[in-house]
Amino acid sequence: MRRIKEFIIEKLILISGLTCVLFVLLIFLFLLKEGMSVFKTVSVLKFLLGKNWYPISEPPQLGILPLILGSLMVTLGAIIISLPLGVACALYIAEVAPLKIKEVLKAGIELLAAIPSVVLGFIGMVTLVPWVKHVFRLPTGLTALSGSIMLAFMAMPTIVSVAEDALYAVPKAYKEAALALGATRWQTIYRVILPAASSGILAAVMLGIGRVIGETMAVMMITGNSATIPKSILEPVRTLTATIAAEMGEAVVGSEHYFALFAIGIVLFVISFIINVSADLFLHKTKS
Amino acid sequence: MNAIEVKELNFWYGSFQALKDINANFKEKKITAIIGPSGCGKSTLLRVFNRMNDLIEGVTTRGEVIINGQNILNKDIDLVKLRRDVGMVFQRPNPFPLSIYENIVFGLKIHGLKDNLNEVVEKSLKAVFLWDNLKDRLHQSALSLSLEQKQRLCIARVLAVRPRILLMDEPCSALDPQATLRIEELMRELKNNYTIIIVTHNMQQAARISDEVGFMLLGELVEFGKTEEIFTRPKDKRTEDYISGRYG
Numbered sequence: 001m002r003r004i005k006e007f008i009i010e011k012l013i014l015i016s017g018l019t020c021v022l023f024v025l026l027i028f029l030f031l032l033k034e035g036m037s038v039f040k041t042v043s044v045l046k047f048l049l050g051k052n053w054y055p056i057s058e059p060p061q062l063g064i065l066p067l068i069l070g071s072l073m074v075t076l077g078a079i080i081i082s083l084p085l086g087v088a089c090a091l092y093i094a095e096v097a098p099l100k101i102k103e104v105l106k107a108g109i110e111l112l113a114a115i116p117s118v119v120l121g122f123i124g125m126v127t128l129v130p131w132v133k134h135v136f137r138l139p140t141g142l143t144a145l146s147g148s149i150m151l152a153f154m155a156m157p158t159i160v161s162v163a164e165d166a167l168y169a170v171p172k173a174y175k176e177a178a179l180a181l182g183a184t185r186w187q188t189i190y191r192v193i194l195p196a197a198s199s200g201i202l203a204a205v206m207l208g209i210g211r212v213i214g215e216t217m218a219v220m221m222i223t224g225n226s227a228t229i230p231k232s233i234l235e236p237v238r239t240l241t242a243t244i245a246a247e248m249g250e251a252v253v254g255s256e257h258y259f260a261l262f263a264i265g266i267v268l269f270v271i272s273f274i275i276n277v278s279a280d281l282f283l284h285k286t287k288s
Numbered sequence: 289m290n291a292i293e294v295k296e297l298n299f300w301y302g303s304f305q306a307l308k309d310i311n312a313n314f315k316e317k318k319i320t321a322i323i324g325p326s327g328c329g330k331s332t333l334l335r336v337f338n339r340m341n342d343l344i345e346g347v348t349t350r351g352e353v354i355i356n357g358q359n360i361l362n363k364d365i366d367l368v369k370l371r372r373d374v375g376m377v378f379q380r381p382n383p384f385p386l387s388i389y390e391n392i393v394f395g396l397k398i399h400g401l402k403d404n405l406n407e408v409v410e411k412s413l414k415a416v417f418l419w420d421n422l423k424d425r426l427h428q429s430a431l432s433l434s435l436e437q438k439q440r441l442c443i444a445r446v447l448a449v450r451p452r453i454l455l456m457d458e459p460c461s462a463l464d465p466q467a468t469l470r471i472e473e474l475m476r477e478l479k480n481n482y483t484i485i486i487v488t489h490n491m492q493q494a495a496r497i498s499d500e501v502g503f504m505l506l507g508e509l510v511e512f513g514k515t516e517e518i519f520t521r522p523k524d525k526r527t528e529d530y531i532s533g534r535y536g
Binding site for chain 1: 338340343345367368369370371372375376378380382383384385386394395397398399442445446449
């Protein structure tokens with residue numbers, strides 16, 4: 001009787017585990033099935049590198065280069081802002097802060113992660129966007145920069161918590177050795193702890209990128225949604241994600257436009273897959 | 289000459305008193321062993337001498353510890369200078385995940401010394417008898433060395449900054465018996481130039497290498513004196529019980 005119980009529980013757990021994989025597989029297959037249809041009319045290269053996204057003109061022009069560049073620009077900007085802040089914050093929590101402040105900070109960062117992105121987008125729209133417009137004397141504050149700044153807030157919690165784990169994983173013996181040799185706290189951090197945690201910090205950045213590149217709501221609200229190739233970070237852009245969200249409702253099911261949006265989904269899936277795998281590789285490198 | 293003078297030293301972790309009224313003089317260019325059962329405060333005492341206990345939150349230290357004519361427990365003491373003067377070797381070899389060469393010059397670099405690095409590396413490695421073995425692979429990772437070589441490297445790393453006092457916290461506990469004997473031999477060599485204070489739970493080791501011994505129990509320094517006297521004619525009953533193996 002006990003053996004049968006064990007057997008059933010074991011198999012149930014196995015099935016639950018496999019279900020996750022199955023779902024991902026099904027989603028990917030669905031994306032592929034819907035998205036691949038677009039390549040009957042447009043070549044993959046033309047789709048990825050085409051400079052014009054006019055999905056409802058006649059004939060439709062389905063080039064997503066402006067969208068890819070929009071996503072990259074917003075993401076890059078967000079990472080440039082959140083990486084130093086995030087790593088510095090993780091360092092402060094892991095190495096410097098007294099116990100009480102540490103607890104408060106960690107709770108604060110978790111709270112930041114819990115703010116719905118639409119709320120952040122809304123706040124950005126009424127505060128950051130006018131500010132950017134005013135400071136840079138632009139015709140509109142709905143720019144890639146505004147998106148980057150807002151997304152930096154969303155990448156921060158991920159970067160801080162993963163980087164903090166990486167810093168904690170550095171053996172205390174290294175720190176003791178450095179301090180006992182007369183190193184100051186700062187020398188210990190930048191000569192010993194940061195290098196030892198570097199691959200974990202890289203993983204943190206990758207996961208931060210993953211978080212940002214998939215973000216939709218906030219970027220849709222504050223980046224201006226103009227599907228043109230941006231020449232600077234102070235211009236409106238449109239990201240891959242915002243395109244899907246904004247146009248899915250109006251695309252006729254079964255039209256080229258509809259399939260093209262699914263193809264964008266494939267592109268996003270591939271990008272985040274690559275990012276997650278490389279983050280994983282970095283993390284495993286730290287452990288071995 | 290005394291390298292370290294300890295007067296009325298008391299130490300607390302929070303409300304737990306780990307050291308009680310310690311008085312002792314550690315002689316220059318001798319090996320002094322601190323022995324006692326685990327938890328008796330011997331590592332804590334050692335870590336007072338280079339103020340490593342400062343890393344722990346909520347500790348209190350009272351009393352005086354005189355090194356170089358200064359009470360190192362003073363708040364305004366220069367910790368960087370103190371730790372350069374008083375080097376420490378740890379229980380588990382802890383080389384940095386850097387090359388052998390970088391490990392040794394680490395101390396020099398943080399103290400802003402950039403001249404004759406190669407010379408110092410050679411001298412330090414020779415002092416721990418690693419030079420002949422490692423001179424052709426100085427730029428390999430230090431993590432590829434054997435445990436004994438790692439511990440020697442850690443000693444060389446400390447010697448490179450030219451300390452006067454070496455604190456050794458059970459430096460052989462991770463090593464096999466043969467490697468232990470060779471490290472002990474090294475310590476006898478080093479005694480010519482350095483004051484060595486070693487914490488060990490291994491009484492035979494203390495008997496083999498030390499000139500003086502302090503026996504600690506429950507935070508008290510029960511007995512302190514010449515090694516052969518402590519091991520042959522201990523004055524205190526508790527010392528006698530410990531070295532005859534009745535507890536510990």
